[in-house]
Amino acid sequence: MFVMNQPTNPTIRPSDRLTNGGKYAIEARGLNVFYGAFRAVKDFELNVERQKITALIGSSGCGKSTVLRSFNRMNELIPSAHSQGAVLFHGKNIYDADVDPVEVRRHVGMVFQKPNPFPKSIYENVSWGAHINGFRGDMDALVEGSLRQAALWDDVKDKLQQSGLSLSGGQQQRLCIARAIAVKPDIILMDEPCSALDPIATLRIEELMKELVERYTIIIVTHNMQQAARVSDYTAFFTVTPDRTGYLEEFGVTKQMFTSPHSKITEDYITGRFG
Amino acid sequence: MNNTPATDYPEGEDGGRYVRGRQRRGMIWSFVFFGATMIGIVVLTALLFNVANAAFGFVLMKDKVQAATLAAGDVPLEKLPKEALVEILQTKVSKGVVRRLESEKPLAARDRDELYGLVLARVVQPEMIKSWSLLDSLTKRAAIRAEADALPDARLEFRSWLTLAFITSPQSSNAELAGVRTAILGSLWTILVTILFALPVGVGAAIYLEEYAKDTTLNRLIQTNISNLAGVPSIIYGMLGLAVFVRMLEAITSGRLLGAVADPTTANGRTILSAGLTLGLLILPLIILNAQEAIRTVPRSLRQASFGIGATRWQTIWHHVLPGAIPGILTGTILAVSRAIGETAPLVVIGASTFIVQDPSGPFSKFTTLPIQIYQWTARPQAEFRNLAAAAILVLLVLLITLNATAVFLRNRYARSA
Numbered sequence: 118m119f120v121m122n123q124p125t126n127p128t129i130r131p132s133d134r135l136t137n138g139g140k141y142a143i144e145a146r147g148l149n150v151f152y153g154a155f156r157a158v159k160d161f162e163l164n165v166e167r168q169k170i171t172a173l174i175g176s177s178g179c180g181k182s183t184v185l186r187s188f189n190r191m192n193e194l195i196p197s198a199h200s201q202g203a204v205l206f207h208g209k210n211i212y213d214a215d216v217d218p219v220e221v222r223r224h225v226g227m228v229f230q231k232p233n234p235f236p237k238s239i240y241e242n243v244s245w246g247a248h249i250n251g252f253r254g255d256m257d258a259l260v261e262g263s264l265r266q267a268a269l270w271d272d273v274k275d276k277l278q279q280s281g282l283s284l285s286g287g288q289q290q291r292l293c294i295a296r297a298i299a300v301k302p303d304i305i306l307m308d309e310p311c312s313a314l315d316p317i318a319t320l321r322i323e324e325l326m327k328e329l330v331e332r333y334t335i336i337i338v339t340h341n342m343q344q345a346a347r348v349s350d351y352t353a354f355f356t357v358t359p360d361r362t363g364y365l366e367e368f369g370v371t372k373q374m375f376t377s378p379h380s381k382i383t384e385d386y387i388t389g390r391f392g
Numbered sequence: 393m394n395n396t397p398a399t400d401y402p403e404g405e406d407g408g409r410y411v412r413g414r415q416r417r418g419m420i421w422s423f424v425f426f427g428a429t430m431i432g433i434v435v436l437t438a439l440l441f442n443v444a445n446a447a448f449g450f451v452l453m454k455d456k457v458q459a460a461t462l463a464a465g466d467v468p469l470e471k472l473p474k475e476a477l478v479e480i481l482q483t484k485v486s487k488g489v490v491r492r493l494e495s496e497k498p499l500a501a502r503d504r505d506e507l508y509g510l511v512l513a514r515v516v517q518p519e520m521i522k523s524w525s526l527l528d529s530l531t532k533r534a535a536i537r538a539e540a541d542a543l544p545d546a547r548l549e550f551r552s553w554l555t556l557a558f559i560t561s562p563q564s565s566n567a568e569l570a571g572v573r574t575a576i577l578g579s580l581w582t583i584l585v586t587i588l589f590a591l592p593v594g595v596g597a598a599i600y601l602e603e604y605a606k607d608t609t610l611n612r613l614i615q616t617n618i619s620n621l622a623g624v625p626s627i628i629y630g631m632l633g634l635a636v637f638v639r640m641l642e643a644i645t646s647g648r649l650l651g652a653v654a655d656p657t658t659a660n661g662r663t664i665l666s667a668g669l670t671l672g673l674l675i676l677p678l679i680i681l682n683a684q685e686a687i688r689t690v691p692r693s694l695r696q697a698s699f700g701i702g703a704t705r706w707q708t709i710w711h712h713v714l715p716g717a718i719p720g721i722l723t724g725t726i727l728a729v730s731r732a733i734g735e736t737a738p739l740v741v742i743g744a745s746t747f748i749v750q751d752p753s754g755p756f757s758k759f760t761t762l763p764i765q766i767y768q769w770t771a772r773p774q775a776e777f778r779n780l781a782a783a784a785i786l787v788l789l790v791l792l793i794t795l796n797a798t799a800v801f802l803r804n805r806y807a808r809s810a
Binding site: 189191194196219220222223226227229231233234235236245246250251293296297299300 | 606607691693694695696697698699700701702703704707711712715716
């Protein structure tokens with residue numbers, strides 16, 4: 118095995134550096150994200166509270182997903198993307214030069230729009246992340262625990278060696294959630310996790326999110342406003358400037374936002390007048 | 393038409409005719425494409441027939457000394473004991489040849505089969521007077537028989553030039569004894585070197601270009617050049633191999649530097665190693681392009697999933713990208729290797745031996761390959777060698793089919809497990 122990313126200061130373990138204290142789970146400070154010369158998101162500020170579900174809503178192309186991906190530096194996988202400003206994870210800017218994105222992503226997990234289990238067994242789907250991140254505990258217990266937390270254990274306990282791709286769409290998405298929580302993240306980012314699922318599978322994922330939020334902070338991008346209203350504690354509404362740069366129009370407690378939004382644009386959007 | 397509102401589209405009978413016309417045009421195209429497929433099949437069949445036509449057929453043989461005259465009483469030649477065979481050799485073969493044979497290995501120490509072979513080769517000396525193609529053998533049987541009957545000493549036999557003995561015998565200047573063992577071994581050794589060199593280098597380059605290289609002008613230039621290299625004539629690679637591997641790196645390719653051979657001057661760098669590396673260079677662009685294509689087919693979502701749980705780029709490549717790309721890489725590699733096996737021109741340039749009887753023993757041996765052997769046999773004046781060339785082509789085809797079948801098998805296996 119090769120040596121995983123050594124922190125620059127060997128006396129500070131990544132877990133110390135990235136998980137100590139802080140009022141919020143993650144904070145964005147003056148974040149600007151660019152694709153080449155195009156500014157996709159401007160001057161984004163957000164405090165995400167711990168163990169709450171924060172929903173990012175807004176019409177297509179307003180930068181919700183871009184913002185979500187900047188919370189675990191997944192944007193960097195897009196060659197032309199770069200960003201300015203800071204994302205503070207427990208007080209530490211994850212864009213600092215001494216932070217390795219690999220380290221960030223272990224603490225800020227992600228669930229994608231389309232279920233994307235590895236073409237490996239169900240067991241390996243869950244254990245692989247733990248394995249590569251140097252997990253030294255009881256792997257069987259970890260796999261079972263993660264699958265139980267993802268409400269998938271009863272469905273798959275007798276076929277752990279079968280391919281993850283043999284499961285239904287909803288089960289695959291829960292497997293992806295189990296895979297994400299197996300590496301014990303603080304935050305789980307969900308990028309429209311239900312958009313490829315049928316209503317019943319969607320409902321199960323939503324119930325699951327409400328269970329998971331007792332342990333994890335969840336940030337979800339969704340196009341479905343009912344979903345945002347149903348599951349989230351806080352909602353951030355994005356919109357675009359005339360030159361198509363996304364920005365945060367309004368942020369608040371979900372209940373308040375859906376009943377009496379401050380902004381006219383927000384009101385138009387959530388009452389379905391546009392978007 | 394009266395009740396339907398007027399539209400800009402053909403309606404009613406007019407519309408039906410229009411649809412039929414479109415379907416007819418489609419039919420014509422499908423016939424054209426069927427014809428294209430048939431041309432391919434006909435050409436391939438003609439090629440196979442042409443090879444088979446020369447590889448099988450009647451031959452008219454005449455022995456210089458009739459085997460019956462060598463029989464001792466009731467015992468025919470092929471049943472004679474060892475001692476009698478030695479006696480025949482000693483009496484019927486010139487003194488000089490006997491002495492040479494004795495010095496190689498005493499006649500008395502040789503076994504019966506070997507002695508029988510010597511008697512056939514040195515005393516009976518069967519000689520081919522005439523050979524017929526497979527087509528003639530099947531259609532003009534009566535005429536051939538009449539011709540054979542006109543020569544009382546001659547024997548007419550139906551011969552397959554492709555025999556087990558042909559595959560297991562080394563090269564010989566006597567068409568009756570010549571085989572392709574040295575050429576098959578030479579081809580296999582060369583291809584082994586080619587694969588060992590081109591596969592890791594090619595896949596490595598493909599991984600770099602697809603997964604690591606940034607989209608810069610330099611990298612785009614490299615990419616374009618690799619695509620162009622795939623189209624460079626193979627003889628150019630032969631000249632490159634001659635200059636670099638045979639001449640410049642002679643110390644290495646002849647095995648002198650490693651002390652691997654007793655007398656490196658016998659091959660002078662014109663070794664299996666040089667040939668394998670040259671063919672490796674030849675197929676490197678193909679392998680790189682195919683591997684890139686295979687790597688590109690691995691979905692982005694899989695990479696994202698891997699990065700998303702904190703995998704490094706290399707872990708993502710090793711655990712997810714490569715396993716997903718293996719079927720494609722294998723297919724591409726085998727296709728490239730099939731091309732390398734059939735290459736003749738670059739090997740002629742770097743100096744493949746046209747006549748060796750000794751099996752190659754390693755990467756520093758002199759060598760010949762099947763295509764070289766075929767090329768050399770077809771260039772000979774004697775008709776027999778053209779039959780041998782046809783048989784050698786069949787061997788080469790079987791080798792190619794085996795390789796392709798292996799590729800399909802491996803691909804299916806990996807595709808299932810992925």
